[in-house]
Each structure stands twice: as C-alpha cells, then as structure tokens.
Amino acid sequence: MADSELPTRPKPEETKEAAPAEGGDSKNASKNALKKAAKEKAKAEKAAARAAQEKAQAAAAEANDTAKGLYGPIPETADVISTTRFSELSEEYYEKEVTVVARVDNARVQSAKLAFLMLRQQGQKVQAVIAAAEPISRQMIKFTGGLNVNSIVQVTGIVKKPEIPISSATISHLELHIRKVYMISEAAQMLPMQVKDAERPPPTEAEEGQVDAEGAPIVTLKTRLDNRVLDLQTETSQAITWISSGVAQLFSEYMIKSGSRWIFTPKLVGAATEGGSNVFEVKYFKRNAFLAQSPQLYKQMCIAGDMENVFEIAPVFRAEDSNTHRHLTEFAGLDFEKTFQNHYHEVLEFAEDLLVFILTQLKERYAPQIATIQKSYPKAGDFKLPKDGKALRLNYMDGVALLKEAGVDMSEQERFENDFTTAMEKQLGHIIRDKYDTDFYVLDKFPMAVRPFYTKADPKDSRFSNSYDFFMRGEEIMSGAQRINDIKELEESMRSKGLDPTQEGFEDYLNAFRQGCPPHAGGGLGMNRIVMFFLGLPNVRLASLFPRDPQRLRP
C-alpha cells in the first residue's frame, strides 16, 4: 500500500548511539557504515546485560541514596508545577531556582562526581550541570549523565552565571545547576538521525552517509525528510514553521480587513475541467471523482453567487510528475477573488498591497526567526522590498525588453509563442534587483496566448490580456487575472483554446455566467513558495511540514 521504495524503519547504519552510559563524547560514537550494523547489535545486547546488572546494583545502593526521590520517573503529584521557558531566561534569573521541561540534546558523564546535560527546547539550548554534593548522589549523577538523547525531562535547578560563556549553547550566558531531574518521555537509545546532525544545511545526495570535517555524519535532505519529526526539532525548522504560519495568518488578516469572506470550496470534484493530465483520480463510491487543482472555477462561482470578495486557504493538488526543487504534488494555496467597479487594476493593486503587507509584516513580526534561518541559509541574503511600500509593476513586454537588452534571445516571446522559461524568469529577477533594488515585483499584461481560457483579453489589444504574475527573487509565486464574465466571450475563448464548452463538467461553471456575473479578478498564491523565496531556501520541501512529491508519500 505505502511507498515501498522508502525505508519504513530507521536503518541501523543511519543511527548513532545516543548518550553512551559511561563517559565519552557522543560525537565520536558509531559512524554510519553498513558493516557496523552487526557490531551495533552485539553492543546493544551487551548494554542490555550491563543495564540489568546496574539495576541490581542500583537497588542495593538505593537504601544509601541521599538523592532518593530527586531523580527517576516523574512522580505523581497533585501539585501544580510551574515551569519556565528558555525564552524567558535572562540574567535576572541568576541564583534563582527554576523548573524547565526540555529535551536532552546531549548527556555526558565527566567523572563519578560530575555530569553535563545539554537541554533543548524548540531548538534553543541551555547547559545543565550536576555535581556531587549533598544531597546529590553518585547514582543521581550516573542517571543524569546516562539519559538517552532526545528524552524529555523535567529539570529543577539554580540558574548560574558560567565562568566562561557556553559557546555550544544557544543561551550561552547562563547554566543550570541541577537539583532534580525527572523523566517525562524517554527516547529510544537508537535514533535514526540525530537532531544536531539536521542542524546543518542539507548537503548533496553524493555526500549522504559521509562525515564532515569534525567527524559528524552528514545527513541529506532525504534522510531529514524521512525523519521529519526529528528534523522539525531543530531551531531552523522551528523558525521556518513559524514563517509558514505567519504567511497564512497575514493573508487572512489582510483579506478579512478588506471585508472578504472566508470560503471552503470542494476539493472532490466531478470532472477534470482544468487540464485532464495533471489531475488525481479518486474512487468515489461507485464512480470516479477528481481532486481540485485549484479553487478557480468555484471561487468564480462564489462571485457569480454575489459574494463579491472571497478568499480561501486550502490544499491544492497537482498530479504533475515534476521532481524539481520547487514543485510539490500538494501545497497550501492562498486564493482570492474580488469584484471591481471600473478597472481590473483595482484588484491588481489590492493584491500588490497584500503581498507588500505580508512581506513587510513578516520582517517585522518574525525578525528573530528570520535571523535564525539566515544562519543556516545565508546565501540568498535579505529579501529586498520596494522602499516606497508600493510594488514595482512592469508590463510583460517590459520584461521581454529587459532580457533582450541583456542579450537573451527573446524571439519566441516576442512572437507570443511561449511564456518566459524558468531560466529567463530568474535572470529577469537579477536584472530587476540590480535596476530597481527589489526582490518582489509584478508583471502585467501577459500575452493571451499563454494564459488559461477564463482570462479576459485586453479590450484595447487582444494580443494581450488583463492578467499578471507576481515574482519573488525571480520565481513565480502568484498568477492572476481579470476573468471573462460574459458567457459568449467565455465560450468563444474556450473554443479558441481547443476546449469544448459542452464538455461534461463545465455546465455548472458556464451556467453561473448565463445567470449574470459581475466583472471580477483574482489570483492564487503558493504559500510554500512564498516561504521558500522569502527565506531563500534551496528547496520547497523545507517549507512544507510533510512534503508530497511524485516519490514521497511519507511520513
């Protein structure tokens, strides 16, 4: 049933022994060569035997344990525990006792009398120390230093100023001197991937299974996505998921403020009306259904239904066999559709202001997250917005001229035979950045020949259309247009594009125009692409929680 090409269990060669029970730096533990699998097994058995022996010794020692009740499984209590978040911690907490809940990022026994924990909370790290001194016992130190990496623990301790800042911690100017440590959720000793190994940007496929200069395993994007729950725990992933959340939030904020109604149109549709080959087929009781490739026809039907201004935030499905850095088979679509009074530029300006609002507010509200992400993905640099707060708008033919000026062969585009290629779009992005100092811009007036049937032709020059694309760093993030709202014009346009208006599945859509429909325009944004290009991520999969592509259906 599920994707059999993909590993369904953590491969032993990809795992790494987490937190050895006694001493040693986990960084140098088990490299990921295939032949080590057998060794690992023997080691695990030995560890189990040792664990049993230790348990017996522990039981014998328990009577003498001065730290009894200060560590171990979390005790049941009716007391309400008040915890402090890492993000709250500051110098003001020096010498105060706090209780935190965090993951063990690393655990290390230095000696019988001293152990270190690196604690991690949503990617942020704080060091904790435990030293033997009444009532802290050697047993408690052993327990603490032997905690499995990634376990979730509740730690109570005194916040201290460290002698020198702890460079390996995110919060380096304080450390926790442990008083109590309880297990909340224990992680397995073997993890398929270490969260710390996902903290570095993904390397190429060729580097998979290699180690880097410091001896740490290199994990590819594939390994990270296969183990996405661990991968989400890095500070960078945490920050990216905040930006995704922010884009959706800002889009809905802007739309609601404009008086728009939030709509939910069906994803299960009766016919493949928007291009048959790229549509997923669904078994629907005794017949077939299809997954909507966009809410295009339905949001227009809402306009015909007098809703005037509508938006939708919903998955969009594309059965396109594209295995590129920017294609997904399922992504979050941000769609809107709006009537206008005099000219479609009313809607175009509305959409330009929408994007300027989203991008400006992202910078304002998510500055710490953006800074975190830039540490991992610095290449693209800051996203440049137009200084005057208004989007740069050029005509399609201006774009053609700029590329021609730069020596690109634009003859096909000048003859309206083809839209820009991806390479042309990217080059145009560079040219516009150099010339206008912005990474966001709009091209208006695309040739009618390269746009879908429902696009309104420019009444003054029918070779062109009242349609526009939005670009971020030279890649398309939105396509939109004025739509034809006259039934005769619409049927003619369909026929001129080789579509049959009497084809099954179009009746309801076409009837909407037979019954009178006001002039309207709109657009559809790809949320994941906005996140990707805003942050300069190398792959759209990094901007999706659980990405779907032709090869990937899990996790």
Place this chain on the structure above:
Amino acid sequence: MADSELPTRPKPEETKEAAPAEGGDSKNASKNALKKAAKEKAKAEKAAARAAQEKAQAAAAEANDTAKGLYGPIPETADVISTTRFSELSEEYYEKEVTVVARVDNARVQSAKLAFLMLRQQGQKVQAVIAAAEPISRQMIKFTGGLNVNSIVQVTGIVKKPEIPISSATISHLELHIRKVYMISEAAQMLPMQVKDAERPPPTEAEEGQVDAEGAPIVTLKTRLDNRVLDLQTETSQAITWISSGVAQLFSEYMIKSGSRWIFTPKLVGAATEGGSNVFEVKYFKRNAFLAQSPQLYKQMCIAGDMENVFEIAPVFRAEDSNTHRHLTEFAGLDFEKTFQNHYHEVLEFAEDLLVFILTQLKERYAPQIATIQKSYPKAGDFKLPKDGKALRLNYMDGVALLKEAGVDMSEQERFENDFTTAMEKQLGHIIRDKYDTDFYVLDKFPMAVRPFYTKADPKDSRFSNSYDFFMRGEEIMSGAQRINDIKELEESMRSKGLDPTQEGFEDYLNAFRQGCPPHAGGGLGMNRIVMFFLGLPNVRLASLFPRDPQRLRP
C-alpha cells in the same frame, strides 16, 4: 466521468420565464409542468422574432429618442464611477442622486409611461421606478421594464421617500427614481430557478414541483443545491456564508492569540491508518494513496516535533455512505493539538473557552445575519449560551444518569458496550437545556471502550478515558482527548483494539513516540456542524457552499 444521475443542464420544466417583455406579473408566468417544454420553445422562437422586429423599430425610433445614451449597454468611459451600496442607503440620501450596481430581481412594465424594477444586492432589495418625463423616453421605459431577471445593471437615480413603505423591498422606506440604466451582465431569459423561489425554506421532496398558496413554485433543497449559484444570492444564503466565514475567522483568532502555530498537514497519505473502510483511494502515479480522514496522526507528529501548540483549518474526507441531514463526505475541519504541563483539563478548559469565544462573538459580530436567518429558520430559536461565560462540563456517566432518570434504557451504556445513540444525544440535549439553560455543553470521561486507540486511559480508572465530546443542541460538534504519549502504552492500546502496530503506515507515527513526545491533548471540530447547530438549520448542506455527499459531486 461526472455524476450522470444528476441533471447536467437546467431542465426546461424547472425553468420559469423571467421578466416577460411586455407587462404581466412574472409570478404567474409558466408553471413547471413537463408538457410545457414544447410550448416554451415555440414561445422563445416567437420572442426572438419579436425581438428582431423590435430591434428594427428601435433603430428607426432612435433618432427621436430623447433618452439616447441614458440606457443600454454600459458605455466605455475613463471616468471613475462611484457607487453606493444598499447597506449605506438611509433617509439622509433623500433627494440625492446615487449610482448603484445591482441585480434585477423583478422588472415590470406598468404602462407605456411607467415601469418598476426591484433591484437586489447580496439579497437586499430596493425598488426603482422609471416614468416618462423629459428626457426619459418610452423606449427607455420599455428597455427597463423588459430587463431579464437576474441581470446585473448599473442604475443612476434620485433617492425618494415613497408615499407608502414598499413592503416587498428589504429597504422599504426609500425608492430610486431612475435617470440612467445600463446593462453590466445580462442574464438569460430562462433561469433554471428563480432566486425569489429559493428565499423560502426548502420543503419536502414530496412538494417538489408544486406551487404554494400564492402560486409560486416550491423548490426543494435538491433543486436549490443543483442551482447553488442562484441559491447563494438569497439574503439567507448570504447570511449563512458570513457565519461560516466567521467561525473560521474566530477559530483562527483564538488559536493565534494563544500562541498556536498554523499548520498544513498532508491530505494525501500513504496508508489508510484510521479505519480502512471509510477512506477514499487516490491513484498516485504508479501506486495508491488515500485521502486523510483527519489530521490526527500528523498534528500529533507536530507535537512530537516540538511545536507545542498547533492548529489546522482544512478539508476532511470521509468515504462514509451516510445519507443523513448531518453527514458530508467532505467538510471543513478545525483541528488543534496542544501540550500541557500538569493535567489534560488544561487543554479541555482551553477548548471550552474556545467554543464559548466563537459562539459569543458570532452573536456579537453577526447579529443582523443571525436575525435574517431566523426569519427563514425560526424553529430552533436562539442559541443559548451559559450565562457565566464558562462551559457546562459533565461526565459521560452523568449524562447516562440523566437519561436513565428520564426513563431511557441505558443498560448498554452502563456496561460500556456502546456510546450514546444519536436519539439519546438529542434527548440529552433537551434535558440539559431544561435543567441548565444552555445549548452548549461538554461531556468528559468517555468509556475507553468507545474511543480510538490513541486515547489516554484515565490513570485512576482504566474503564474510562481522558476524553471528551462537545455538543450543540444535543449534537456532537467536537471529539477530543488526551493522547497516549508513551510508545509501550500506545502499542498495547493498539493491540487491545485489534490493530497491529507493525502494520504498514504506522511506522512514522509510532517512531514519533519512540523518539520522546510530551503529554498532549487536542480536538477536532466540524465547522459546518457548528454553523448548522448554532443557527438551527435543518440540514448541514445549507452550511456548505458546494456540499458533497455520496450522491452529490456537483456543482
């Protein structure tokens, strides 16, 4: 391909001649008997001939037309037209000139010198009058009175106080004396259904095709949904779609304020993990995929990925062959999942406050819409909320006791063999309304036997579970629980429910717990059901833009 049982074209017998060209009341025009189809055709041909003749006459008369340029197709102009909305109109506009864009709800020629238009804007109606007086010509009166019903027109006129209020208009204390009238989008003469006929609540199937006491055709819910674009144009539909929008908006507002992250989890999944029979199968390139029945496993994986507090607004797919008033195969799900520190009641209280917030704010923000809807659906009455602003919470067994007290046989429920039946739930709703004066309440501590495998058992009494359902007017709108976050406990629970933890598709989910996962709880709300029960609608399809059920895949 598409649903062949359903009509793909408006049936002539369902149509009604809209706005006869000369005089007469369209109310009495063509009844919908099958045998009339032929007559209609002949009539249409005759009308076409007459239209051609009129056109010739019109051309001849044009030279003498004093109203030339004041009516007809909308002229092209570079001027910016400023329009007034019906909702803005008030006594302050008396004697002022306004321009409105609206649909023709009805057009009627009274005499050669007088015609009436009923104009409709998002369901609201205003009367317009046109009388012959320089420069208004007889030709212009004929044009205006002969406008096809549902056409969109731009009308300029003087706002006047009518001698007596216009009872058939929504805004009865003013009328428009027409100066200019232009066609923006012409509706066909034949509509499959009149919007005015959809303004009355849907009758039973048996009444379909009948006429009511006033001779107006009765249209069933099926006809209305088949012609949903027209149906959406009624004032009641407009109001309902605002409430739907409001529920989504208020949910996201509350979640965002709580620090929650907006997530988008995949709807295309590799395995049917949540009960195989109710899942839709999708052709996914060379293999099969399934449509997610809920984001349950994925939102828990986000929690395991340290996201702490997440929410999702997305379609949910159920391949259940249920043809009831409250089941859809696709609906809008409002989901959330949250870690807690001490007790799952932290999350339960959070969810209770969420619902109180949504329902209270709906009443506050959408009072006019609620009043409009109640005119069509008065039966259920006002939705009663708890007076103290806190949800009423009872235990499941309290519910059993209340029903037993009322004489219901609860022996199966007392033996934990079955959950409440729908009839029991409804009765309990009445009992609770009578006793506690609220239509919203929560049942906590459901028997473990009736809950899904991932539900946490009550640590104090394993017959029960830390799970809850939310009810509105005695019908379930949310199910939620603390989830098991310990891998051993989870695997045991799966086995005890007859599930195999090693089954394909569960690995990624179970690995999330092997890698450590904090305690958490959550819930899933059905947006359409909240709208339905809040408003007391008789059918959930009225609370869905384009509903999907086993029989319906269109429009």
